[in-house]
C-alpha cells in the first residue's frame with residue numbers, strides 16, 4: 331500500500347498586492363513599469379496604501395484608549411517614516427540618527443521615545459534638547475542625565491526600561507527576561523527609581539519589551555499581562571505618577587512555510603481590559619504598544635532581475651542582480667538558525683503556465699548568497715523580475731550593502 335503523501339507546509343498566501351494580466355501591481359503600478367520608473371534593479375518598494383490599511387486594521391482591533399507607536403528601526407526610510415508619523419501616535423527611535431529622521435518627518439517630540447542599551451553622552455544631550463522621552467536602560471544614564479540637566483537647564487523626561495523577570499514565549503527573538511543588555515533588571519528598578527527621584531529628572535513611566543516576531547496571540551497576551559502586573563508593582567516605588575506605560579509589542583508576520591497571519595482579536599480584547607484596569611490603577615497613564623515589523627513588513631517587496639539562468643547537474647539556478655548584500659534576512663543570515671525560504675515569486679509571471687523547481691541566487695562569491703532554495707517558481711528567463719515578499723522590515727538598512735562592492739540598492743515609496 332502506498333503511504334499517503336505528506337504535503338510540505340506552504341507559505342501563507344500573499345494577497346496584499348493585486349495581480350493584473352499576470353503581473354504584480356504595486357502602488358497601482360504594474361511591476362515592470364515600476365522597475366522602469368525606478369530606473370534600476372534591485373530595489374525595495376513600499377506601498378503607502380498598505381501601510382495606511384495596516385494602521386486602520388490595528389485601530390479596529392485594538393481598544394480606542396491604546397496608543398500605537400512605530401518602532402522605526404524596522405524601516406527608517408524618511409518618506410515612509412513621514413507617512414507613518416501622520417497615522418500613528420508616536421515614534422520609537424533607537425539612535426540619534428533615527429531621532430533626526432523622526433523629527434524631520436514632523437513627529438511631535440513629546441510623542442517620540444528613545445530606547446537602546448548604549449546611549450552616548452551626545453545622544454542623551456540631543457534627546458534632552460529635543461524634549462523627547464528617554465527610556466533609561468542603566469544607572470549610568472541617570473547620572474549622565476543629571477549632569478546634562480545641570481549644564482543645560484533643560485528638563486529631562488524619562489521612562490524606565492525594565493528587563494522583566496519573564497520571557498516572551500515562542501518569540502523569534504527574545505529581548506527580555508534572564509540576563510540581558512536591555513533595560514534594568516526588575517529587582518533593581520526600585521533602587522533606580524529612588525535615584526531618579528533624587529536627581530531632579532522627570533519620571534514619566536515604564537517601558538517593557540519582551541521580544542520580537544511572535545505569531546502566537548496567547549504568548550503575546552501573557553507577556554502583556556505580566557508586563558502590566560510588573561509595572562503596577564514597580565509603580566509603588568515611583569517618584570511620580572505613571573503617565574506612560576509602554577507594553578512592547580512583538581507582533582509577528584508570516585515569513586516561512588507553515589506560518590499563519592497573527593490573529594489580532596484576542597490581543598485586542600485583552601488589551602481592552604488592561605486599558606480599563608489602568609484607568610483605575612494608574613489613572614494618568616497612557617498605555618502604548620510599539621510595533622515595527624507588523625506595521626511595515628508586509629507592505630514592502632524586494633525586486634531583483636535575473637541576469638543568468640544556469641543549469642548545474644540538472645538543478646536550475648536563477649542568478650539575480652540582488653542578494654544578501656541588500657536583503658540579509660531573506661538569505662537566512664539575519665538571526666535564523668535554520669535557513670528557510672521567504673515567499674518568492676516571479677513578478678511578471680504571476681499566472682504561469684509552466685513551473686519548475688529552481689534556486690534564486692545573487693551575484694556574490696559565497697554560497698550564503700541564496701534568496702530562494704529549491705522553490706517551485708514560474709519558469710523564468712533573464713530579464714524577469716524576482717519578487718521577495720514580506721520585505722518592508724529589516725531589509726535595506728539591515729543588510730551589508732558594501733559587501734563585495736556591487737551597486738547600491740534603491741528604495742521607493744509608492
Ligand SMILES: *Cc1c(COP(=O)(O)O)cnc(C)c1O
Nearest residue numbers: 401404445539542543621622623
Ligand atoms: C526592535 C524593537 C521594536 C520593534 O520590534 P518589531 O519586532 O519590529 O515589532 C520595538 N521595541 C523595541 C524596544 C525594539 O528594540
